[in-house]
Amino acid sequence: MKVQFLGAAQTVTGSCYVIEACGKRFCVDCGMHQGNKAIEDRNRDTTVYRPEALDFILVTHAHIDHSGLIPLMVKDGFSKPIYCTPATSELLELMLQDSAHIQEMEAEWEAKKYSRRGLKNPPEALYTTDDAARAGTLVKTVQYHDTFEPAPGIKVTYYDAGHILGSGTLRIEANENGKTTSIIFSGDIGRPQALIVRDPETPPRADYVFMESTYGDRNHKNESTSDDELADAIAYSHSKGEKVIIPAFAVERTQEILYCLHVLHNQGRLPDDMPVFVDSPLAIRATEVFKRHRNLFDEDATRLLSKGEDPFELPNLKYTLNVAESQAINEYQGPAVVISASGMCNAGRIKHHLKHNLWRPGASIVFVGYQAVGTPGRKIVDQAKKITLFGEDVNVAARIYTIGGFSAHAGQSQLLDWLKPLVGKETNVVLVHGEEKAQTTLAGLIKENYGITPLIPGYLEEMTLEGCTLCETVTHEAKAHPRVDWDFLTSEVERKWGMFKGKLADLEQRPWVEQTELQDALEKMDYALTRLISRM
Incomplete structure (x- = not known):
């Protein structure tokens, strides 16, 4: 068996692991690279993926950093099955259509910019809404715990990853030449006791555990006080007559924020004169998917439903579907809560809301999710004095909050707890989906606690596995990280x-x-x- 790391290797975006086994070639996830220009340029090179030679795709969950390049694979020749859970299937359809629409709009904007400057050959959209629609026709759903064979000799089972609705941890077995090699792909591991979704499951042991490490270097601070921190941001900006801007991923995070605001309203901590705007058509449609899959909710959310309450509703909740309604939010005078995508502030309507509010001392910007290196959100969290939005430098004067208790990723100690039952005498751990500092720290703790020295692969690296044995490793450093010619x-x-x-x-x-x-x-x-x- 051979595994190549085409993303989420010493970084947290672009998740994609291409596997060759039993005469087949397939991938676990096919996510979009997000960050600065050099990182996002990886999205345009499909030669390393060889989409026409893929036999199937296994999707852990619908987030764009795990699924966003699937329409590009279809555009460039992929035409085989895509497997995921039923809830992921519904969310995937929404998210890929939304992503394609963004690609088309950005390409149109670039074309106008090139034309104004008298330039030719503007960059094309990565893919179109038609490509996303064709991808949707290839999706086949599988239930948690039902083992299936996407190809002879290869068995796959999904377990609940507790990350977002429908998210999965995969256990794969490949039987070649009388030898079985088993791998667990954790996907993104959720936090125990998170809002809405159930706790992550632990699958049966395997020879290899490919484990995410996003928060490998730290625990989430004050998880139990997330409601209080959000209430503090609301109280501060309400007292100043300004807005609370919440960059939030449209799937899961927006629903969790609505859930939390519902609780704050019940407690009398959400002012009656403070409207809540959900400014993301995708988030609005995703919330409807959540309502259709209530069987996947945890006990607390189910208890609210049993009392006749809708955890996603508020008296002063306003949904904005079109651009005019979105623009009107910035004309609205008075305090308000604005929830908008994208969660890392690198696309979508949130950039407009930041442009109108980031420079206001009375405003609050509340980050409720991970901010990848190179994104505007990361720059703000890292205390940048200014950031560039739409070609203009914007001063950072708003009060900045980072609330770890809303994260959909397990913290350091929770990652170690998840791994513990999977540790055996010959277990190999491979750390993925994390930045270098997080992975190095987590690797040290895994060695200290479990006596295992994890592997930390780089971008484009290839591993050849046979049973519990790592037979060969091939790196492609020159292609993965081309040297910058400073001279x-x-x-x-x-x-x-x-x-x-x-x-x-x-x-x-x-x-x-x-x-x-x-x-x-x-x-x-x-x-x-x-x-x-x-x-x-």
Whole structure:
């Protein structure tokens, strides 16, 4: 058996593990890479995926960092089954259509920008809504605990990962040449006692445990006080007459926030004159999916339902479906709670709400999920003084809250507890879906507690497995992380600066108005260079 890591290797986005076994080639997840330009450029190179040569795809859950490239695989030749749970199937249809719509809108915007500048060949959409629709026709649903064979010699079983509605941990067995190799892919592991969904399950032991490590370097702080922290943000901005902006993933996190606000309303801690806007058409549709799968709710949520309460409803709740309604939120005078996607602030309507509120001292920005490296959300959480939105620098003056108790990922100690029953004499642990610091810390704790030294693969790395034995590892470092040619870049800057200085004498002979225009351009370059130096 061979496994190649095409994403979520020493990072938390782009989850995709391509497996070759029993004469078949398939992948677990096929997620979109999210972050800075260099990271997102990985989305456009499908040669490493070879979509036409994939025999099937196993999806752990519907989040875009685990599913967002599936329509691109279909666009480039994939036409085989996609397996997931029934709830994931419904959410997947919504999320991939939404993602495709965003791709089309961004491509249209880029085309206009290129046209205004007189440029040709603007970047195309990664995929279209038609590609997403074709992907939907390939989906086949499987129930938790029902073992199935997507190909001869390969058995797969889904267990509840407790991360979002329908999320799964996979246990795969491949029987080749009389030898069986078993692997657990954790998917994203949920927090025990999280809102709405059930606690994560532990599957039977396997030779290998491919385990997420998002919060491997820390526990969630004050999990029991999440309601109080959210209430504090609401009280602060209400007293200032400003808004509470909550960047939230449309699936699970938005529903959890509504659940929490429902509780705060019952406790009298949500002011009656403070409307709650859910500004995400996807989140609105996803909430309906949640209501159709109440059998997957935990005991607390089920208890609320049994009392006749809808945990996703509030007296002052307002849904905004179209762009005009979304824009009207920013014209609304007075305090309000605004829940909008995307959760990492790198796309969608949330960027507009940040542009209108991030610079206001009385506003609150409440982060309720992980912020990946390179995203605007991560920059704000890391205490950036300014961030760039729509080409404009926006001052960060709002009060920033980071509430770990809403995270859909297990914290450090919870990850260790999840792993403990899976540890055997010959168990191998492979850490994925985590940044380097988190993985290194968690690896040390796993070795200390269980006597196992985990493997930490890099992007594009390949492992050959046979039973409990790791036979070979092949890295592709040069392709995974192309070297930045700093010498070339700096010499080009110096060369062009020399050309500029050589023309200074001529500049002084030009009309004064023309000189001031060139002065403005140079001052902008100076400002950009100052910002660059401040980041080094």
